[in-house]
Amino acid sequence: MARVMITCPETGEPIYTGMSFDWSAFDSVRIGERKVRCPLCGEYHSWKRVDAFLEEDGGSA
Ligand SMILES: [Zn+2]
Numbered sequence: 001m002a003r004v005m006i007t008c009p010e011t012g013e014p015i016y017t018g019m020s021f022d023w024s025a026f027d028s029v030r031i032g033e034r035k036v037r038c039p040l041c042g043e044y045h046s047w048k049r050v051d052a053f054l055e056e057d058g059g060s061a
Pocket residue numbers: 008009010011038039040041042043045
């Protein structure tokens with residue numbers, strides 16, 4: 001599984017959105033606009049799939 005990350009617009013640091021996908025599934029899954037509470041700046045950031053990137057969560061890709 002890979003963790004879905006976005007970049008915090010305030011700090012420029014990656015944050016975890018709380019969602020995880022298999023790498024292959026991420027290409028086919030539909031994700032609407034979502035909001036995540038940012039652990040870095042405390043604000044809510046809305047994001048879409050185009051804003052997101054995957055970070056490997058331990059296992060092999
Ligand atoms: Zn933030």
